[in-house]
Amino acid sequence: xxxxxxxxxxxxxxxxxxxxxxxxxxxxxxxxxxxxxxxxxxxxxxxxxxxxxxxxxxxxxxxxxxxxxxxxxxxxxxxxxxxxxxxxxxxxxxxxxxxxxxxxxxxxxxxxxxxxxxxxxxxxxxxxxxxxxxxxxxxxxxxxxxxxxxxxxxxxxxxxxxxxxxxxxxxxxxxxxxxxxxxxxxxxxxxxxxxxxxxxxxxxxxxxxxxxxxxxxxxxxxxxxxxxxxxxxxxxxxxxxxxxxxxxxxxxxxxxxxxxxxxxxxxxxxxxxxxxxxxxxxxxxxxxxxxxxxxxxxxxxxxxxxxxxxxxxxxxxxxxxxxxxxxxxxxxxxxxxxxxxxxxxxxxxxxxxxxxxxxxxxxxxxxxxxxxxxxxxxxxxxxxxxxxxxxxxxxxxxxxxxxxxxxxxxxxxxxxxxxxxxxxxxxxxxxxxxxxxxxxxxxxxxxxxxxxxxxxxxxxxxxxxxxxxxxxxxxxxxxxxx
Ligand code: C2E
Ligand code: MG
Ligand code: MG
Numbered sequence: 001x002x003x004x005x006x007x008x009x010x011x012x013x014x015x016x017x018x019x020x021x022x023x024x025x026x027x028x029x030x031x032x033x034x035x036x037x038x039x040x041x042x043x044x045x046x047x048x049x050x051x052x053x054x055x056x057x058x059x060x061x062x063x064x065x066x067x068x069x070x071x072x073x074x075x076x077x078x079x080x081x082x083x084x085x086x087x088x089x090x091x092x093x094x095x096x097x098x099x100x101x102x103x104x105x106x107x108x109x110x111x112x113x114x115x116x117x118x119x120x121x122x123x124x125x126x127x128x129x130x131x132x133x134x135x136x137x138x139x140x141x142x143x144x145x146x147x148x149x150x151x152x153x154x155x156x157x158x159x160x161x162x163x164x165x166x167x168x169x170x171x172x173x174x175x176x177x178x179x180x181x182x183x184x185x186x187x188x189x190x191x192x193x194x195x196x197x198x199x200x201x202x203x204x205x206x207x208x209x210x211x212x213x214x215x216x217x218x219x220x221x222x223x224x225x226x227x228x229x230x231x232x233x234x235x236x237x238x239x240x241x242x243x244x245x246x247x248x249x250x251x252x253x254x255x256x257x258x259x260x261x262x263x264x265x266x267x268x269x270x271x272x273x274x275x276x277x278x279x280x281x282x283x284x285x286x287x288x289x290x291x292x293x294x295x296x297x298x299x300x301x302x303x304x305x306x307x308x309x310x311x312x313x314x315x316x317x318x319x320x321x322x323x324x325x326x327x328x329x330x331x332x333x334x335x336x337x338x339x340x341x342x343x344x345x346x347x348x349x350x351x352x353x354x355x356x357x358x359x360x361x362x363x364x365x366x367x368x369x370x371x372x373x374x375x376x377x378x379x380x381x382x383x384x385x386x387x388x389x390x391x392x393x394x395x396x397x398x399x400x401x402x403x404x405x406x407x408x409x410x411x412x413x414x415x416x417x418x419x420x421x422x423x424x425x426x427x428x429x430x431x432x433x434x435x436x437x438x439x440x441x442x443x444x445x446x447x448x449x450x451x452x453x454x455x456x457x458x459x460x461x462x463x464x465x466x467x468x469x470x471x472x473x474x475x476x477x478x479x480x481x482x
Pocket of ligand 3: 388389409411443
């Protein structure tokens with residue numbers, strides 16, 4: 001703006017000088033030689049001015065292009081992470097703010113179903129919807145594929161949660177073909193001495209806390225989360241060595257027949273006795289292993305441990321019940337999954353009916369055809385297949401009729417005390433699953449009251465702390481011997 005005013009001033013000055021020269025020549029104050037000389041000089045000055053302005057303008061444009069490349073995302077036109085962190089450094093001192101890490105949970109589904117062009121359109125739509133909901137003194141940025149970040153004015157958790165819920169609802173209502181699933185991790189800035197990248201990191205930690213839970217929208221950071229935020233290097237530097245040293249231990253959690261109160265199976269759940277960090281629960285490392293593909297080795301290791309256990313129990317005359325092994329989305333993607341499974345199971349001469357495979361509900365949507373093919377082959381061999389955490393994702397009862405699985409494991413969220421809606425969903429899912437010849441297991445059963453409810457609903461199986469926590473091999477052997 002300032003620059004344009006300068007150019008205008010220069011142009012006016014030149015026009016005034018031209019008029020002045022004309023007047024002086026007409027009044028015969030100067031002769032034609034001087035007139036021509038001054039006019040030529042003026043033309044050279046204005047020409048040079050134009051050239052300099054052009055060069056200046058080009059430089060300005062180049063600088064802006066470089067800045068755009070450095071600071072803005074091309075698809076969404078939003079500031080990128082670098083710009084966000086720089087701006088956050090400034091505004092964090094201007095008032096009470098919080099940092100929000102926003103994830104589109106089912107982003108991969110968008111990419112798979114719609115491809116890159118439509119997904120980019122969706123990202124633009126997300127960016128525009130977010131822009132409409134932030135004030136001038138707030139920040140918004142696109143971090144990477146499925147992540148956005150915001151710095152918002154903060155009053156209280158309640159007010160913020162309501163605001164984020166409203167933003168979520170608007171986006172969900174406007175998204176047509178696939179229901180968008182968002183989650184928000186929030187760090188309220190309580191200590192301004194933290195760098196902006198640490199603040200964003202804290203918001204990320206809070207968000208990751210709810211990454212497997214599709215029913216919770218917001219998660220606020222608190223200092224207790226710190227200990228679970230294990231350094232990536234502590235996971236990646238020790239995993240191979242731990243696998244060799246058998247620091248990964250399989251625990252077993254019983255599944256019960258609700259009406260008979262009898263154990264009908266076990267689930268194998270991994271624990272890591274980390275050389276530096278002590279016992280770690282799977283939630284703190286499975287995500288990393290899924291990214292670096294180490295989960296492929298770990299899942300086959302768990303299957304082998306399970307086969308060894310069954311083989312040992314056979315020899316020792318301990319009652320054998322089927323044991324389920326959790327498989328990850330990476331397992332489904334690898335081509336030799338079935339042959340790898342077969343090699344292990346045959347090595348210990350285990351009958352397939354003693355092994356069950358659990359696939360979480362969200363895997364189905366990643367690649368439905370692949371999933372159906374794998375289940376078919378597993379079934380042909382004689383394995384049992386179940387869907388884990390049903391309802392935690394897209395809750396599509398509609399999809400059930402296309403799923404040739406044996407058991408549906410309903411996510412533990414639906415049993416929570418304050419969820420009357422959850423109980424209705426459980427009741428309906430049981431009815432529908434029965435019509436489709438599937439068994440239903442409800443996860444996370446913690447009280448007698450919940451067991452009574454499940455009995456009333458004619459639920460087949462249940463699993464949870466009410467019956468047993470996941471137990472070490474010694475403990476489970478004692479339980480099975482009773
Ligand atoms: P999941 O397969 O849904 O396993 C059930 C989780 O719920 C287990 O957590 C179990 O300890 C917990 N749980 C059981 N009963 C109750 C209850 O009454 N109340 C509550 N609040 N929780 C209960 P865990 O062992 O921490 O495992 C978490 C998740 O990690 C598992 O969820 C599974 O998705 C994954 N996971 C565990 N082991 C493996 C593995 O060997 N391979 C793969 N790919 N994933 C695994
Ligand atoms: Mg499971
Ligand atoms: Mg589960």
